[in-house]
Amino acid sequence: MQAKLKIQNLHLHFGKKEILKGISLEMPDNAITALIGPSGCGKSTLLRSINRMHDLNPNAHLSGQIMLDGKNILGKTQDVTSIRRRVGMVFQKPNPFPKSIFENVAYGLKINGEHHPQRLREQVEKALRESFLWEEVHDQLDKSALELSGGQQQRLCIARAIAVEPEVLLMDEPCSALDPISTDKIEQLMLRLRERFCIVIVTHNMQQAQRVADFTAFMYLGDLIEHNRTSDIFNNPQQELTRNYVSGIFG
Amino acid sequence: MRLLFVCTLVVVAMLGYILWDIFSKGVGVLTWEFLLTNPRKGMTEGGILPAVVGTVYVSLITAVFAVPFGVATAIYLNEYARDNASTRLIRASIRNLAGVPSIIYGLFGVAIFVQGFGLGTSLLSSGLTLGLLTLPYVITTSEESLRNVPNGLREAALALGATQWQSVYSVVLPASVPGIVTGSLLGLSRAAGETAPILFTGVAFYLRYLPTSVWDEFMAMPYHLFIMATQHHAIREVRPLAYGTALVLLGFVLIINIMAFFIRARYRQKLR
Amino acid sequence: MRLTAHQSDRLAALVFQWAGWLSVVVLFGIFAMLVWNGAKAFTDISLAEFFFGTVWNPAAFGEARYGILPLVASTLLVTTGAMLMAVPLGIGTAAYLAEVAPPRVYNALKPAIELLAGVPSVAIGFIGITVVAPAIAKIFGLSNGLNALNGSVLLAVMALPTIITVAEDAIRAVPQSFREASFALGANRPVTLWRVTLPAAMSGILAAVMLGLGRALGETMTVLMAAGNASAFPSGFFAPVRTMTAAIAIELGETAQGTTHYFSLFAVGAVLFGISLLVNILSEKIARRFRYKI
Numbered sequence: 001m002q003a004k005l006k007i008q009n010l011h012l013h014f015g016k017k018e019i020l021k022g023i024s025l026e027m028p029d030n031a032i033t034a035l036i037g038p039s040g041c042g043k044s045t046l047l048r049s050i051n052r053m054h055d056l057n058p059n060a061h062l063s064g065q066i067m068l069d070g071k072n073i074l075g076k077t078q079d080v081t082s083i084r085r086r087v088g089m090v091f092q093k094p095n096p097f098p099k100s101i102f103e104n105v106a107y108g109l110k111i112n113g114e115h116h117p118q119r120l121r122e123q124v125e126k127a128l129r130e131s132f133l134w135e136e137v138h139d140q141l142d143k144s145a146l147e148l149s150g151g152q153q154q155r156l157c158i159a160r161a162i163a164v165e166p167e168v169l170l171m172d173e174p175c176s177a178l179d180p181i182s183t184d185k186i187e188q189l190m191l192r193l194r195e196r197f198c199i200v201i202v203t204h205n206m207q208q209a210q211r212v213a214d215f216t217a218f219m220y221l222g223d224l225i226e227h228n229r230t231s232d233i234f235n236n237p238q239q240e241l242t243r244n245y246v247s248g249i250f251g
Numbered sequence: 252m253r254l255l256f257v258c259t260l261v262v263v264a265m266l267g268y269i270l271w272d273i274f275s276k277g278v279g280v281l282t283w284e285f286l287l288t289n290p291r292k293g294m295t296e297g298g299i300l301p302a303v304v305g306t307v308y309v310s311l312i313t314a315v316f317a318v319p320f321g322v323a324t325a326i327y328l329n330e331y332a333r334d335n336a337s338t339r340l341i342r343a344s345i346r347n348l349a350g351v352p353s354i355i356y357g358l359f360g361v362a363i364f365v366q367g368f369g370l371g372t373s374l375l376s377s378g379l380t381l382g383l384l385t386l387p388y389v390i391t392t393s394e395e396s397l398r399n400v401p402n403g404l405r406e407a408a409l410a411l412g413a414t415q416w417q418s419v420y421s422v423v424l425p426a427s428v429p430g431i432v433t434g435s436l437l438g439l440s441r442a443a444g445e446t447a448p449i450l451f452t453g454v455a456f457y458l459r460y461l462p463t464s465v466w467d468e469f470m471a472m473p474y475h476l477f478i479m480a481t482q483h484h485a486i487r488e489v490r491p492l493a494y495g496t497a498l499v500l501l502g503f504v505l506i507i508n509i510m511a512f513f514i515r516a517r518y519r520q521k522l523r
Numbered sequence: 524m525r526l527t528a529h530q531s532d533r534l535a536a537l538v539f540q541w542a543g544w545l546s547v548v549v550l551f552g553i554f555a556m557l558v559w560n561g562a563k564a565f566t567d568i569s570l571a572e573f574f575f576g577t578v579w580n581p582a583a584f585g586e587a588r589y590g591i592l593p594l595v596a597s598t599l600l601v602t603t604g605a606m607l608m609a610v611p612l613g614i615g616t617a618a619y620l621a622e623v624a625p626p627r628v629y630n631a632l633k634p635a636i637e638l639l640a641g642v643p644s645v646a647i648g649f650i651g652i653t654v655v656a657p658a659i660a661k662i663f664g665l666s667n668g669l670n671a672l673n674g675s676v677l678l679a680v681m682a683l684p685t686i687i688t689v690a691e692d693a694i695r696a697v698p699q700s701f702r703e704a705s706f707a708l709g710a711n712r713p714v715t716l717w718r719v720t721l722p723a724a725m726s727g728i729l730a731a732v733m734l735g736l737g738r739a740l741g742e743t744m745t746v747l748m749a750a751g752n753a754s755a756f757p758s759g760f761f762a763p764v765r766t767m768t769a770a771i772a773i774e775l776g777e778t779a780q781g782t783t784h785y786f787s788l789f790a791v792g793a794v795l796f797g798i799s800l801l802v803n804i805l806s807e808k809i810a811r812r813f814r815y816k817i
Contacts, residue, residue, distance in 0.1 A: 051410055053406065053409070053410070056406075056409070058333050079529075081412045081413070081414055081528070081529075082412065084409060084410055084411065084412040085411070085412035088410065088411070089406075089410035091403055091406060091407065091410075093403055095401065095403030095404055095406070095407045096407075097404060097407065097408075097422055097426075098404075098425070098426050099425075107408070107411060107413075107421070107422075108411035108412065108413075111408075111411065111412065111413045111414075111417050111421070111528070112412065157407070160407070160411065161410070161411070164411060164412065252623060252712060252713055252716075254615060255615045255616070255618050255619035255622075255623055256619055256623070257615070258611070258612050258613075258614075258615025258616045258618075258619060259615065259616045259619040259620070259624075259632065261612055262612060262613075262616045262636070262639075262683060262687070263632065263635060265639075265680055265683075266635055266636075266638065266639045266642075268654075269639075269642060269646070269647070269650050269680075272650060272653075272654055273646065273649075273650070320542055320545060323538065323539050323542035323543075324539075324542045324543050324545065324546060326539050326542075327539035327540055327542055327543035328543060330539070331536055331539055331540065332543065338543075340547055341543050341544065341546055341547055343807075344546045344547040344549075344550040344551075345546045346803065346807065347550055347800060347803050347804070348546055348549060348550050350734075350737045350741070350799055350800070350802070350803040351550075351553060351741070351796065351799060351800075352740065352741025352742070352743065352768060352795060352796075352799055353741065353743060354741070354743040354768045354771050354772055354792070354795075355553060355557070355741070355792055355795065355796050355799075356553075357771075357772070357775075358556070358557065358560075358771065358775075358788075358789060358792045359552070359553050359556055361775070362556045362560055362789070363552070363556060366780075383549055386545075386546065386549070387546070390546070414528050414529060414531075414532035415532055415535075415536070416528075416531055416532040416534075416535035416536070417528060417532070419535070420535075437641075440641055441641065443643075444641070444642075444643025444644070444645070444646070445643070445644075446643075446644065446645050446743070446744045447743040447744060447768070447772055450772055450775075450776065451775055451776060473643055473645045473744075474645075476645045476646070476649060477645050477648070477744065477748065480645075480648070480649045480652055480653075480748060481652070481747075481748050490653070493649065497645075497646050497649050500643060500645070500646060501642065501643070501646055504641055504642070504643060505638070505641075508637075508638065508641055512634065
């Protein structure tokens with residue numbers, strides 16, 4: 001089976017500093033891959049290169065390849081907006097637009113040219129149902145998204161991301177700003193969404209990685225140290241560094 | 252420490268005295284008739300309607316010019332420009348434009364708008380001149396409110412496949428509108444009180460009719476006050492009218508300021 | 524024709540870039556216009572007369588004189604006087620706002636200062652005529668208070684908000700740890716303020732003073748209305764004066780276009796532009812040093 005995402009020898013420099021030192025990693029479809037490692041190991045940077053967020057930074061230089069369904073998305077001829085439509089992203093801090101709940105979810109659909117009111121309503125409802133938010137907000141879709149709680153906001157951001165039907169969903173520490181109950185809801189949601197997407201999640205929380213991830217990749221100082229089934233990483237790590245990290249000796 | 256308090260007291264007392272003096276001596280002539288009728292008998296009687304209308308008109312033209320260009324420049328600087336030599340040149344130019352004396356803008360208006368472009372002495376020439384004067388102010392305040400839009404919103408839009416322009420006009424701009432409006436209003440209130448830039452570009456001593464197009468000359472409150480205070484043939488007799496004009500001008504500027512203040516306050520509340 | 528998302532993205536980027544360059548074009552345009560028009564005056568006047576002549580009397584019948592020195596001297600005199608008053612007052616107020624004022628007082632004073640900045644210069648000039656000048660005449664026993672001193676007082680009022688706002692920011696930018704270190708050594712608040720906080724904020728305060736100076740140098744209406752408007756070389760603070768700005772404002776309206784007098788006013792404008800640009804650049808240099816220090 002071909003991997004959904006295949007990263008090959010990816011290097012990234014910010015100015016003169018090398019942040020990613022030749023990462024090669026495969027991520028299968030319909031599975032959750034967790035990226036773990038101590039702060040500054042480059043896991044968020046790696047995640048952000050998968051939907052080309054570094055394009056915004058003139059100092060960032062990427063080399064190597066990231067293959068999505070066998071096509072290199074770092075290629076100069078690749079259209080960055082269409083890549084980002086295929087690779088959705090949820091950020092560390094919930095970042096709903098200061099608009100209504102409906103407008104938030106409809107945003108991605110609208111910029112993709114969908115303006116038909118009936119179809120918009122249907123797709124917004126679908127996305128909200130899929131993110132377990134529909135029951136809570138269906139009678140207040142015109143309310144400002146900023147009035148939702150932090151956990152609801154993050155689920156709204158997930159709904160917003162999946163509304164445009166991406167193939168890959170990137171999540172950058174999606175629960176780090178949330179309380180345990182909200183975290184639990186989002187983890188349930190991830191496990192559901194796994195059936196439809198290739199999910200990559202960055203997390204600081206090793207319990208979280210064990211609860212949700214099928215595969216786990218451990219990174220350290222810009223290198224990929226070890227990548228395996230989650231149970232193997234945590235119960236039977238092959239590398240000394242990995243063992244020390246997952247057992248809490250450093251991190 | 253006491254000395255510092257005395258300094259502050261002096262400053263506040265000066266402000267208080269200015270406001271009180273103008274208010275107490277101007278309020279006597281302030282009637283609806285004063286606001287809504289033309290000057291009469293060689294401006295020794297009657298109201299200041301043409302000056303009020305002229306100031307409103309010229310401020311509107313100023314806004315039409317300064318706000319779009321100012322906001323566009325701010326968008327360029329905050330959203331597009333990279334930190335390189337040409338961006339630094341643009342920023343340095345804006346900072347220095349802010350320090351150019353207003354009378355120099357007046358000279359520029361005469362040479363370029365009135366004569367060079369052949370717009371004549373008109374509302375349009377004066378509005379454009381004041382627009383240039385206000386431009387740096389609008390740019391600076393707009394850029395600040397753009398800067399206050401969290402980066403997460405831009406990233407969220409881009410991550411959904413928005414182009415940069417889509418993210419700017421559908422997310423970043425709406426989020427910064429209150430700040431831009433506040434800044435623009437403050438800039439306009441300064442422009443409305445300016446005299447030197449309109450002196451040779453369109454303002455008139457006395458006009459019997461209100462301007463009907465942007466090509467007409469106009470009366471304006473600051474210039475009218477200047478005339479009533481220094482140039483009038485019967486300066487002592489018209490002093491109460493001058494005070495009335497000063498009060499209306501100050502009130503006009505103040506109302507714009509207060510509007511800006513409330514927009515800012517409401518916006519802050521909303522963010523919370 | 525409808526643009527695709529990409530075409531409108533490219534177009535928007537271009538439009539914004541053009542808008543950005545507008546400011547550069549305007550600044551250089553102002554400079555070029557002043558030089559272009561000002562230079563035409565020198566077909567009739569010698570550079571030496573313009574820059575070193577001590578008589579400004581372009582309207583004199585037969586023998587017009589175009590020495591800019593009296594105007595420059597007036598401008599310098601009035602601004603110096605203004606700074607002598609505004610700098611201590613402004614810094615004192617800024618220090619009070621930043622270091623002493625309780626939040627409630629601060630929240631009342633801050634908008635008041637902004638309000639002062641918003642008072643139109645004609646209104647200040649008007650107060651100068653009706654209130655300040657008579658007061659000066661009375662105090663010093665003069666027949667008339669419309670003189671350089673009056674102009675200075677009014678310009679001080681105009682420069683104060685700028686000085687206060689920028690200096691306050693500079694004082695606030697001094698790290699709290701500086702003050703704490705001083706307190707820990709047993710210094711009280713006044714000593715800490717004079718010996719630690721103000722010196723640490725010095726370049727920011729200097730920048731504030733320079734910006735206030737720039738504001739005063741370029742101010743037109745107040746000095747035009749209330750400083751006496753005599754174009755003779757000023758003899759002191761009690762002499763009526765005509766600054767560069769006032770000369771342009773009062774004389775441009777009275778001269779025919781295309782005359783030597785007309786162009787000479789653009790030359791005066793060019794000198795004024797140069798001076799204020801210099802002040803601006805200097806204040807930026809100082810301010811930049813201050814940013815790096817903290």
